[in-house]
Amino acid sequence: MVSYIFRRILQSVLVLLVVGLVAFAMFRFVGDPVDTMLGQERTVQDIERLRESLGLNDPFFVQYWNFLGRALQGDLGISYRQGRPVAEIIAERLPATLELAAVSGTFALLMGIGLGVFTAIRRHGFSANAIMALSLIGVSLPTFLIGILLIYLFAVELRWLPSFGRGETVMVGGWSTGFLTQSGLIALILPSITLGLYQMTLIMRLVRSEMLEVMRQDYIRFARARGLSQRAIHFRHALKNTLVPVITVTGLQLGSIIAFAIITETVFQWPGVGLLFINAIQFVDIPVMAAYLMLISVMFVGINLIVDLLYVAIDPRLRS
Amino acid sequence: MTDTPAPKTVARSRLAMTWDSDVAHAFRHSPVAMISFAVTAILILSAVFAPLIAPHDPFNPATLNLMNGFTPPGEANMFTGESFVLGTDDQGRDVFSTILYGLRISLFVGFAAVGFAMVLGITLGLIAGYVGGLVETIIMRVADVQLTFPAILVAMLIFGIAKGITPPEYRNDVAIWVLIIAIGLSDWVQFARVVRGATMVEKSKEYVQAARLIGRSPAAIMLRHILPNVLSPVLVIATISLALAIIAEATLSFLGVGAPPTEPSLGTLIRIGQSFLFSGEWWILFFPACTLLVLALSVNLLGDWLRDALNPRLR
Amino acid sequence: MALLEIENLTVQFPTRRETFVAVKDAHLTVEPGQIHGLVGESGAGKSTIGAAVMGLLDPPGKITGGVIRFRGEEISGLDAEAMASLRGRKISMIFQDPLTSLNPLFTVGQQLVETIRAHLHLSETEALARAINLIDRVGIPDARARVNQYPHQFSGGMRQRVVIALALCSEPDVIIADEPTTALDVSIQAQILDLIKGLARERRVGVILITHDMGVIADTTDVVTVMYRGEVVESGPTARVLGAPSHPYTKSLIAAVPRPTVKLHRFPLIDYGGRVTGFAIADLARNWPKSTGERGAPLIEIEGISKRFVSKQAILPSRRGYFTAVDSASFTIRQGEVFGLVGESGSGKSTIARMIAGLYPVDGGTVRYGGRDVTATTRGVPDWYRREIQMIFQDPYSSLNPRMRVDEIVAEPARHHGLLKGQALRNRVAELLDRVGLGAEAGVKFPHEFSGGQRQRISIARALATQPRFLICDEPTSALDVSIQAQILNILKDLQDHLGLTMLFISHDLPVVRQMCDRVGVMKDGKLVEVAETETLFEAPQHPYTQHLLSLMPRLDGLSDEGLAVA
Amino acid sequence: ETFRWASTTDPQTMDPHAVSSTPVLGFLNNVYEGLVRRGRDMTIEASLATAWEPLPEGAGWRFTLREGVTFHDGAAFTAEDVRFSYERASSEASDVRSWFAPVSDVVVVDDFTVDILTTAPQPIFPDSIANWMIMDSGWAAANDATGVARDVENFATLNANGTAAFRLVSRQPDLETVLEPFDGWWGEVEHNITQAIFTPIQNDATAVAALLSGEIDMINPVPVQDAARIEAGDGVSVLRGIETRVIMLGFAHDHETLQNGAPNPFSDVRVRRAVAQAVNVDAILQTIMRGSAEPASQLVPPSSRGFSTGLDTRPPLDPDAARALLAEAGYPDGFDFTLSCTNDRYINDEAVCQAVVGMLAQVGMTATLEAGPVSNYWPELRAGNFDMYLLGWSPGTFDAEHPLRFLVHTAGDALGTWNFGGYSNPRIDALIPLIQSEIDDSARQAMLDETAATIQEDMVYVPLYVEPLLWGVRDGVSLTQRPDNFFILRWVTVD
Numbered sequence A: 001m002v003s004y005i006f007r008r009i010l011q012s013v014l015v016l017l018v019v020g021l022v023a024f025a026m027f028r029f030v031g032d033p034v035d036t037m038l039g040q041e042r043t044v045q046d047i048e049r050l051r052e053s054l055g056l057n058d059p060f061f062v063q064y065w066n067f068l069g070r071a072l073q074g075d076l077g078i079s080y081r082q083g084r085p086v087a088e089i090i091a092e093r094l095p096a097t098l099e100l101a102a103v104s105g106t107f108a109l110l111m112g113i114g115l116g117v118f119t120a121i122r123r124h125g126f127s128a129n130a131i132m133a134l135s136l137i138g139v140s141l142p143t144f145l146i147g148i149l150l151i152y153l154f155a156v157e158l159r160w161l162p163s164f165g166r167g168e169t170v171m172v173g174g175w176s177t178g179f180l181t182q183s184g185l186i187a188l189i190l191p192s193i194t195l196g197l198y199q200m201t202l203i204m205r206l207v208r209s210e211m212l213e214v215m216r217q218d219y220i221r222f223a224r225a226r227g228l229s230q231r232a233i234h235f236r237h238a239l240k241n242t243l244v245p246v247i248t249v250t251g252l253q254l255g256s257i258i259a260f261a262i263i264t265e266t267v268f269q270w271p272g273v274g275l276l277f278i279n280a281i282q283f284v285d286i287p288v289m290a291a292y293l294m295l296i297s298v299m300f301v302g303i304n305l306i307v308d309l310l311y312v313a314i315d316p317r318l319r320s
Numbered sequence B: 001m002t003d004t005p006a007p008k009t010v011a012r013s014r015l016a017m018t019w020d021s022d023v024a025h026a027f028r029h030s031p032v033a034m035i036s037f038a039v040t041a042i043l044i045l046s047a048v049f050a051p052l053i054a055p056h057d058p059f060n061p062a063t064l065n066l067m068n069g070f071t072p073p074g075e076a077n078m079f080t081g082e083s084f085v086l087g088t089d090d091q092g093r094d095v096f097s098t099i100l101y102g103l104r105i106s107l108f109v110g111f112a113a114v115g116f117a118m119v120l121g122i123t124l125g126l127i128a129g130y131v132g133g134l135v136e137t138i139i140m141r142v143a144d145v146q147l148t149f150p151a152i153l154v155a156m157l158i159f160g161i162a163k164g165i166t167p168p169e170y171r172n173d174v175a176i177w178v179l180i181i182a183i184g185l186s187d188w189v190q191f192a193r194v195v196r197g198a199t200m201v202e203k204s205k206e207y208v209q210a211a212r213l214i215g216r217s218p219a220a221i222m223l224r225h226i227l228p229n230v231l232s233p234v235l236v237i238a239t240i241s242l243a244l245a246i247i248a249e250a251t252l253s254f255l256g257v258g259a260p261p262t263e264p265s266l267g268t269l270i271r272i273g274q275s276f277l278f279s280g281e282w283w284i285l286f287f288p289a290c291t292l293l294v295l296a297l298s299v300n301l302l303g304d305w306l307r308d309a310l311n312p313r314l315r
Numbered sequence C: 001m002a003l004l005e006i007e008n009l010t011v012q013f014p015t016r017r018e019t020f021v022a023v024k025d026a027h028l029t030v031e032p033g034q035i036h037g038l039v040g041e042s043g044a045g046k047s048t049i050g051a052a053v054m055g056l057l058d059p060p061g062k063i064t065g066g067v068i069r070f071r072g073e074e075i076s077g078l079d080a081e082a083m084a085s086l087r088g089r090k091i092s093m094i095f096q097d098p099l100t101s102l103n104p105l106f107t108v109g110q111q112l113v114e115t116i117r118a119h120l121h122l123s124e125t126e127a128l129a130r131a132i133n134l135i136d137r138v139g140i141p142d143a144r145a146r147v148n149q150y151p152h153q154f155s156g157g158m159r160q161r162v163v164i165a166l167a168l169c170s171e172p173d174v175i176i177a178d179e180p181t182t183a184l185d186v187s188i189q190a191q192i193l194d195l196i197k198g199l200a201r202e203r204r205v206g207v208i209l210i211t212h213d214m215g216v217i218a219d220t221t222d223v224v225t226v227m228y229r230g231e232v233v234e235s236g237p238t239a240r241v242l243g244a245p246s247h248p249y250t251k252s253l254i255a256a257v258p259r260p261t262v263k264l265h266r267f268p269l270i271d272y273g274g275r276v277t278g279f280a281i282a283d284l285a286r287n288w289p290k291s292t293g294e295r296g297a298p299l300i301e302i303e304g305i306s307k308r309f310v311s312k313q314a315i316l317p318s319r320r321g322y323f324t325a326v327d328s329a330s331f332t333i334r335q336g337e338v339f340g341l342v343g344e345s346g347s348g349k350s351t352i353a354r355m356i357a358g359l360y361p362v363d364g365g366t367v368r369y370g371g372r373d374v375t376a377t378t379r380g381v382p383d384w385y386r387r388e389i390q391m392i393f394q395d396p397y398s399s400l401n402p403r404m405r406v407d408e409i410v411a412e413p414a415r416h417h418g419l420l421k422g423q424a425l426r427n428r429v430a431e432l433l434d435r436v437g438l439g440a441e442a443g444v445k446f447p448h449e450f451s452g453g454q455r456q457r458i459s460i461a462r463a464l465a466t467q468p469r470f471l472i473c474d475e476p477t478s479a480l481d482v483s484i485q486a487q488i489l490n491i492l493k494d495l496q497d498h499l500g501l502t503m504l505f506i507s508h509d510l511p512v513v514r515q516m517c518d519r520v521g522v523m524k525d526g527k528l529v530e531v532a533e534t535e536t537l538f539e540a541p542q543h544p545y546t547q548h549l550l551s552l553m554p555r556l557d558g559l560s561d562e563g564l565a566v567a
Numbered sequence D: 001e002t003f004r005w006a007s008t009t010d011p012q013t014m015d016p017h018a019v020s021s022t023p024v025l026g027f028l029n030n031v032y033e034g035l036v037r038r039g040r041d042m043t044i045e046a047s048l049a050t051a052w053e054p055l056p057e058g059a060g061w062r063f064t065l066r067e068g069v070t071f072h073d074g075a076a077f078t079a080e081d082v083r084f085s086y087e088r089a090s091s092e093a094s095d096v097r098s099w100f101a102p103v104s105d106v107v108v109v110d111d112f113t114v115d116i117l118t119t120a121p122q123p124i125f126p127d128s129i130a131n132w133m134i135m136d137s138g139w140a141a142a143n144d145a146t147g148v149a150r151d152v153e154n155f156a157t158l159n160a161n162g163t164a165a166f167r168l169v170s171r172q173p174d175l176e177t178v179l180e181p182f183d184g185w186w187g188e189v190e191h192n193i194t195q196a197i198f199t200p201i202q203n204d205a206t207a208v209a210a211l212l213s214g215e216i217d218m219i220n221p222v223p224v225q226d227a228a229r230i231e232a233g234d235g236v237s238v239l240r241g242i243e244t245r246v247i248m249l250g251f252a253h254d255h256e257t258l259q260n261g262a263p264n265p266f267s268d269v270r271v272r273r274a275v276a277q278a279v280n281v282d283a284i285l286q287t288i289m290r291g292s293a294e295p296a297s298q299l300v301p302p303s304s305r306g307f308s309t310g311l312d313t314r315p316p317l318d319p320d321a322a323r324a325l326l327a328e329a330g331y332p333d334g335f336d337f338t339l340s341c342t343n344d345r346y347i348n349d350e351a352v353c354q355a356v357v358g359m360l361a362q363v364g365m366t367a368t369l370e371a372g373p374v375s376n377y378w379p380e381l382r383a384g385n386f387d388m389y390l391l392g393w394s395p396g397t398f399d400a401e402h403p404l405r406f407l408v409h410t411a412g413d414a415l416g417t418w419n420f421g422g423y424s425n426p427r428i429d430a431l432i433p434l435i436q437s438e439i440d441d442s443a444r445q446a447m448l449d450e451t452a453a454t455i456q457e458d459m460v461y462v463p464l465y466v467e468p469l470l471w472g473v474r475d476g477v478s479l480t481q482r483p484d485n486f487f488i489l490r491w492v493t494v495d
């Protein structure tokens, strides 16, 4: 176990190195930061000077090497767009995204599992089929559209909820949280629904399809014969046997909620890392992109490690 | 419910056997499956035969009249007097024709990208889960790297490379493949990880060991024995991903990687239509969005049904 | 008032090909404290009756006629809710397939505790204590440690006992025990049957005991009902039915009971129902490669193989607990011989079989086949060796791919090895299915549509389809009624005779072992305690454990063609 | 009154010399002040300087500074700050140093007089430094912000200390920036704001929603297509104006071949003229721009200084003439080419390009549209990967000379830096320095007229239209919209 985790951490370092290399090879195709950094009255010398000082004239692996060298000393560089240390910017933005991800992830997981179990048990029921069909609306319309429609309904027409932003936030030891104020909590509602809708549908459908399979297994029949309650059968015995694909997908989805909640964050002007990232791409803000991708990579590696450990925790047959 | 048992003829035609198979039988008894199949088929056919069906050719800019722009459905344009069933968009394109033509791109990209992701993901997932060891480590770590890069960046990279290696006159032909590969690449990990997880569970079961004892090769065991047993979550993800891939195509086209805006796909139409959501020109968004919704709905319902039909215990 | 009454019960499985009537107009009554035996042909509908009483018929099965009453109240029409409140508390059932009845993701203890707590008002610790006690009472050693293990860490027989414990733990009024002791060695079987008898006597529990073991019926039951193809053909006090069977099927069944004492050339076959009464082995043996080696020469040489399992997970390897399932066993199987392996449940028989088949890597020792080293490593065994051997798994159901149709399952090996294709292959599959008594039309069904014994026969058909030279049989006929068992065993014997097929034959059924095997090994606690020629072993057992085992063999005295006297 | 407003882009920095972009300069104009400033009608008026006059012989300009001005931190404003700000703004890292290209030195005459010396006569120099903001030298030194914060972070990135009517209270980049009136401001207060909060809202639709829901008092910009809806809405209205940005089509003048390898037709003026005559600008303005924009005939809008009033007609729309021109140029069957275009830079840029493609197709010029985000657009243009492209130009000095310098002058290191197509005309190159240094207005205008005529003749660019300016405002808020798209808080009053 310990050695497994240790090996995985070693592998993660390798993953990180590869991610960096690919990232720097990629940045050339994103655009040229110099054009966005300089005003229209720049001269050719200005361009050259800036390129030189940013090291953009170096081959990408040299740029990468320099980045690594500095990163190892804890320096992630200065954002081209904001002119501030990247680490600071990311630290500022991460809480917003993490809180949003936590809320929408929880929403997606609870609703997804609950509805998934429900639709599996009532496979032929009307309400179950209605839920199954309705849930598809959430995944077949673009997130953007859903977000805007929600805003118009709840912010413009009904004026119940704010149309953008995080509301009031409170700093708790360097972490800006929206959980402690009423406006902060209210502000979370629409974005988390928008963001969680897709994951909810996915989880729900996965749970349903796996449940249907499991519900016909002999051990469920025997669990019934033993006189266990319906709840224990559905939520303990059947559900646990569906979990391997569900946690896989949940892990990945949670990762992408944190990493690339770009559209939701843009629509709701949610000051998280997704917004930061899309701005960085638009601005060709290489230091931000590089640091950000590294962070994402660490996160995915971590999530996947946890998922893999969970497999073993869930299924004893995998312990050997 | 019950058909009279087919007389045991020695050699039945393949068609008859297919018709008589359990899945086909289940299909014939499920109205939902038949309707959603019909809808999907109609959509696909109308996309394929768009040039024959569509009243206009929206992909030929020379035939467009900008002054026709924003004509409401069924009404006559106030400048040109022309009228269009589902109205026109900002360029004066007939929305109905554009949906048909756009579907061609969207369906192709959507199915191809999801198919590509599925094949790649399933293959690698099966291998990782079944073989384990170093192979698994390598595949899963590559997957980790892949996860880090969103489709946007992947598309930009591939597009940049493709641009470098293809002569300009082929760019437009390449563009669509760039989209497919980019979307497929950013999607395969999901399949791979799900399949790997399920395979790890499945491979310890005795029927797999029985197959090994027969001497079946690992490839055959993975495909014949394990795959059918891990397919249902894959189908869930695949059918759900389809709509997503179609929308992703529009996003990527917006970034300049993909089909040119003069040849709007369904997704691009929706993206364009979004900006007219509140200016009163609802039809530019509404009809394409409905088409996508109907497509997603029927494909998913078909997927739901197929999943259940493929499971012998659920019949 | 009768505890349980079944009247005119009819159960159908409507599929699109046919509507299969699994039970037709069946009658059965269980009085308090009565043990009611249910015997009959494999696939006759015994398990279906049990499932119908529990309201747990596998869809699409449904009760289409008749009533079931519990203490005079009709329960066959109850809604799900009301039915659920009866299950476990009032009526509980031991399903036939113990290996798939346990949820693989929960420890045995967890499953016991939750069942106990669902019915009895006990605290977590009390329930656990009770669970441990139960595990102990069904004869599983080291119960305290065992409750923390998962089902896959148990041997077949142990899992069966766990299922029994689970069915008994809620103190029900009626117990339906579907072949509860098939996978158990005689001593444990006796212990379990005593437990059941005790419950019937002391707590006035009514029991339906479904079994194919005539010895058990004779020993345990008060009343017996005989079923044949969905119908009750005979019912009455055990002594009468066994001693003076009136229905021809019952008579032929009794005639087929293997003789524990005398070695016969072939098992006696039933001529009732007129299906298979012997056939030319030549058909089956067509293009079956004849074993090349000289008969009697050592084929499999096993030297000191051992297997240990991690019994306690720990982060540090040094803290882990290990359990030695097989402790350096050595024996040789000769070309063309049937080598029997008997012994206590959980003593490592299946583990040895799996190591020989290359499914478990060995932790020590070597296996040689025809002089070549085929010891299983983590990468398995050499391919050529795989082609030579075949195994019939102890758990027939989980060894069948649930998503494959039976004809595909049976055809797969032949197709894979390129032996046959097209129509010839279809014919061969049909023939094989017919030989094991399923009928060719079974091919279009999926494994879950079969009864326990039928599944076992599918797995036998598949094993034969590969045309192996060495066949490992792990309890191949445990779920078969004596008549079908005889049929199958005769096929195996024919193959041995004609082709020189070598077999490792694991069974707890000592009469069968005596009939089938040339030499026998006896296992206890992972050790091979005795190996001897069959007759020698049965006549003059050396090791005390062997002696103990043989002494417990159910004695069916006065076995005649007409009936048997109950001891 | 608390006033909230939103715009698509956050000012990247609070350093007035680090970035010369409209969002930054426009925002900082509320915090910092220059020697001169622009009034409501864009005219130059006194600010920190009360008077200015050219030095004899075109040696530069003398500015008389306002006395009694203090910075937000209380420090007094003196000539030393002007000198410091000059040094800072013209330093290498500064993004506004081009304003000071002709400046040779800044001389402090006394505490309230400075001479700005130029290498050549600079008639419009005061216009060109309207956005040059003065920073306190003492504050900069004390906070280690004497250098421009661009590649490095310094105190000035997040903090500001100007002399203007508002001071920066808090700054959360990309999130919220709060301003409050500065009590010690020298000017006369016209606004009634007690606090002003700026929020960037990137998404147009979200911004419109925020305005409609009353969470925001003013948004900039309003998408053209939503303007009508907002006007119709309760309690909100749209402020319409015309910006100074001219949208035009540019050509690959000096390329041998097109992207697809065929000979380059665009080096032929007849082809370029055909393009001009084929594009139906009125239709574009009518539909895509919804009547909000105005057609353009020159590289600058009519409102700018030096506009050639006699040349204010576009070539007439005439597809037949266009076809004839093409035939004459040797392309009777037309040709294939690519049109490069942005899709996130100008208002409805992609739609406009699509319309252009359609119109050109009707005369036989078959364009493949390559539309993409601006991040990769300029590099591609600089690398010469285009045949025809869309460009928007907004003259920083509001003077007709500005685009000549960048778009028309033969491409070089400092001049012609945006002349991607490689147009080169020695006569124009010769005229540009003369225009720059001509003091006499009519002589200057004559030269500007000559260049404008040449440019029209040669169809160097095909100007299409001037971009509109659309702000959404809550009823009860009154404010002034300036063509440079600067939002000036001190002209805001809230009911």
Ligand SMILES: Nc1ncnc2c1ncn2[C@@H]1O[C@H](COP(=O)(O)OP(=O)(O)OP(=O)(O)O)[C@@H](O)[C@H]1O
Residues within 6 Å of the ligand: C013, C015, C020, C022, C040, C041, C042, C043, C044, C045, C046, C047, C048, C049, C058, C059, C060, C061, C096, C448, C449, C450, C451, C452, C453, C454, C479, C480, C481
């Ligand atoms: N799910 C099902 N679908 C269709 N047919 C079924 C299904 N389950 C059982 N059957 C059929 O019902 C018949 C009775 O099965 P049952 O399990 O009751 O037999 P059994 O008497 O218990 O036999 P065995 O001794 O082999 O266990 C069998 O012929 C079987 O094929």
Ligand SMILES: Nc1ncnc2c1ncn2[C@@H]1O[C@H](COP(=O)(O)OP(=O)(O)OP(=O)(O)O)[C@@H](O)[C@H]1O
Residues within 6 Å of the ligand: C152, C153, C154, C155, C156, C157, C158, C183, C184, C309, C310, C323, C324, C325, C344, C345, C346, C347, C348, C349, C350, C351, C352, C394
């Ligand atoms: N995967 C495993 N992990 C841990 N322990 C195991 C595992 N498989 C088997 N065992 C243990 O090894 C011992 C021998 O098991 P095995 O299945 O070989 O018994 P068996 O002789 O076949 O018994 P039965 O007659 O009951 O089938 C048992 O005590 C069992 O608990």
Ligand SMILES: [Mg+2]
Residues within 6 Å of the ligand: C046, C047, C048, C096, C178, C451, C452, C453
């Ligand atoms: Mg049975």
Ligand SMILES: [Mg+2]
Residues within 6 Å of the ligand: C155, C156, C157, C349, C350, C351, C394, C474
């Ligand atoms: Mg065993």
Ligand code: NI
Residues within 6 Å of the ligand: B001, B002, B003, B029, C016
């Ligand atoms: Ni039917």
